[in-house]
Amino acid sequence: MDLSGQIVGTSIEPGQFEAAFDDGTGQLTLVWLAPDAIPGIEVGAKVRVRGFRCELDGRPVIHNPRYDLL
Template sequence: MGSTDGGAFRRMLKRLTSDVEVLDADDLTEDSERSGAQRASECACGQEVTMLGRLRSVEFCPQDADASLEAELFDGTEGVTLIWMGRRRIPGIVPGRTMRVRGRLSIRDGRKVLYNPYYEICQGT
């Protein structure tokens, strides 16, 4: 058995014995790398970033005049909060959707955040 056959066998064995969430995170990370997007875990505050991931949650936050739509994007390495100020909803922004986002990374309450990011909804999701 050649070295490539051993690698394929190890990947298959990992898929059979790993948790579904771990496999999903691995798939998201691979998709992100193939698309040329940056890993959330490697991005720093103030950096202009492009990320690819899946929305885990979407919620409207009606905080007086500062109402916003907030979503958590997970790219397989880390979650990033997306915040659209002054929006109640955006068609197509729903949990489970795969998206590519771009913007300047900020930190709020110890979490990575993109305010009013440019976004593309990926097809097939």
């Protein structure tokens, strides 16, 4: 997938950083396996993300997406 949109929420869990992403048609969760926040990924940031979409607990997720800040 290759999507552009906005970060609408973030959270840090042990060993992973999650961001809620909205492209205007719906939301999905971006998950990085990282101990801390990801540079530039914060609420309100406009980003382009690329990666493979899967489902986790019934919600769309992209693990370790590539991203560009817009």
